[in-house]
Amino acid sequence: MGAAFAVWTGVFFISGYVSLASISAAAVLPFVILALNCWAPEAVRPVPVPSFCFITVAAVLAIWKHRSNIVRLLNGTESSFKHRKKSCEEQEKAENIKGETR
Numbered sequence: 001m002g003a004a005f006a007v008w009t010g011v012f013f014i015s016g017y018v019s020l021a022s023i024s025a026a027a028v029l030p031f032v033i034l035a036l037n038c039w040a041p042e043a044v045r046p047v048p049v050p051s052f053c054f055i056t057v058a059a060v061l062a063i064w065k066h067r068s069n070i071v072r073l074l075n076g077t078e079s080s081f082k083h084r085k086k087s088c089e090e091q092e093k094a095e096n097i098k099g100e101t102r
Contacts, residue, residue, distance in 0.1 A: 003028065003029075003032040004025040004026075004028055004029040004032060005025070007021075007024050007025050007028045008021045008022065008024065008025035009021070011024045011025070012081075015080070015082065016080040016081045016082020017073065017078055017079075017080050017081075017082075018081070019066055019069035019070075019072075019073065019078060020069075020073060020078075022062065022066060023062075023063055023066050023069070023070065026058075026059040026062040026063050026066075027059065027063060029055060029059050030052070030055055030056040030059050033046075033047050033052050033055055033056075034052065037049075037052060
């Protein structure tokens with residue numbers, strides 16, 4: 001689970017999109033669990049197969065629920081913390097400050 005959180009954090013700080021970070025974490029989680037189950041010894045496997053199946057289905061459903069976000073990401077209209085558009089008031093203040101400094 002820590003790897004999925006690391007992916008979420010990395011994608012969020014790089015892109016500024018919560019939805020892209022969530023989709024990425026959901027997509028990565030089953031592969032991380034699978035890798036742990038394949039490489040860990042039989043006696044210490046961290047996730048049983050039924051739990052892995054549940055996590056995979058949950059990840060697919062999470063990505064499915066984000067399909068409108070995916071469309072907005074592809075269209076460039078998704079809200080972002082990094083690329084936040086200024087409100088009208090903020091734009092007017094910025095223009096007034098620019099005008100006063102000239």
